[in-house]
Amino acid sequence: MTTGFGRDLVAALAAQPRSISPKYFYDAEGSRLFDRICELPEYYPTRTELGILQRHAGEMGALAGPGCEIVEFGAGSLRKVRLLLQAFEAPARYVPIDISGEYLRDAAAVLRREFAGLDVQPLVADYTQAVALPPAGKGRRIGFFPGSTLGNFTPEEALAFLQGAARLLQGGALILGADLVKDPNVLHAAYNDGAGVTAAFNLNLLARANRELGANFQLANYAHYAFYNAPLARIEMHLVAREKQVVAVGGERFAIAEGEALHTENSYKFTIAGLRDLASRAGFRPGPAWTDPERLFSVHWLHAP
Numbered sequence: 296m297t298t299g300f301g302r303d304l305v306a307a308l309a310a311q312p313r314s315i316s317p318k319y320f321y322d323a324e325g326s327r328l329f330d331r332i333c334e335l336p337e338y339y340p341t342r343t344e345l346g347i348l349q350r351h352a353g354e355m356g357a358l359a360g361p362g363c364e365i366v367e368f369g370a371g372s373l374r375k376v377r378l379l380l381q382a383f384e385a386p387a388r389y390v391p392i393d394i395s396g397e398y399l400r401d402a403a404a405v406l407r408r409e410f411a412g413l414d415v416q417p418l419v420a421d422y423t424q425a426v427a428l429p430p431a432g433k434g435r436r437i438g439f440f441p442g443s444t445l446g447n448f449t450p451e452e453a454l455a456f457l458q459g460a461a462r463l464l465q466g467g468a469l470i471l472g473a474d475l476v477k478d479p480n481v482l483h484a485a486y487n488d489g490a491g492v493t494a495a496f497n498l499n500l501l502a503r504a505n506r507e508l509g510a511n512f513q514l515a516n517y518a519h520y521a522f523y524n525a526p527l528a529r530i531e532m533h534l535v536a537r538e539k540q541v542v543a544v545g546g547e548r549f550a551i552a553e554g555e556a557l558h559t560e561n562s563y564k565f566t567i568a569g570l571r572d573l574a575s576r577a578g579f580r581p582g583p584a585w586t587d588p589e590r591l592f593s594v595h596w597l598h599a600p
């Protein structure tokens with residue numbers, strides 16, 4: 296119970312309404328399920344962002360200039376940054392920042408092999424807190440925050456994160472991926488896939504608690520519930536109890552009534568204008584914004600003066 300997960304889950308169950316950070320989705324099993332989500336026909340963000348990066352990496356390379364340093368916040372999959380590294384002129388350094396040291400080591404080894412002359416310096420850290428980077432080289436420092444992970448933050452947290460990033464990247468820029476508001480039915484389908492992978496991803500939070508914390512959640516008792524909250528422009532994911540249950544977590548017992556929910560994720564959606572305004576308030580000067588023909592997703596170049 297000394298882990299952050301145990302502490303935060305107990306606090307979440309003791310509170311009303313109940314909510315927990317989506318960062319706890321990503322144990323090994325959760326990361327595997329998320330990779331499957333990215334391949335789903337209904338989940339358009341990953342393939343759409345990859346397409347945008349593919350089409351515009353050349354332009355981004357011209358803006359970045361030679362010998363730049365790429366700092367990735369929350370190094371997820373190597374596919375996206377690889378598109379940048381291939382298109383940029385002699386990138387000097389790649390600094391992926393992630394809390395999972397094991398994943399970072401593997402990813403760093405792959406990229407060192409692939410890009411001779413690239414200095415790969417993984418940083419095990421929580422990028423939502425202030426991080427200390429190695430001293431900058433001659434090229435620009437370019438941040439990379441893809442996947443619309445920014446949407447997991449509340450608007451206040453998003454502003455604070457971007458303020459920190461603007462400071463960190465001074466003289467360079469941030470390449471930011473942001474999912475766009477759109478037909479709510481398209482959004483709904485992306486988080487309610489037919490194969491049930493998103494449901495398994497959501498329920499894995501409870502499975503993880505059973506595995507790691509010796510909790511006794513009856514998974515069949517909880518429904519995956521995801522919907523688009525239009526006034527707040529966000530997808531919300533919840534786990535809703537189908538029956539009452541007394542659950543034991545780390546020596547404490549919690550009575551969960553029928554119909555009670557644990558809020559597991561917010562995924563905010565953006566307009567291009569709204570995102571540029573948010574970035575400006577954080578100290579960036581917005582440059583080009585790229586999107587796909589259907590305007591499903593956006594990638595932004597944000598100068599950090």
Ligand code: AVJ
Nearest residue numbers: 332442443444447486493562
């Ligand atoms: C990784 C936060 C961008 O919000 O779309 C996917 C996570 N949750 N399906 C998202 C997620 C359910 C994803 N982000």
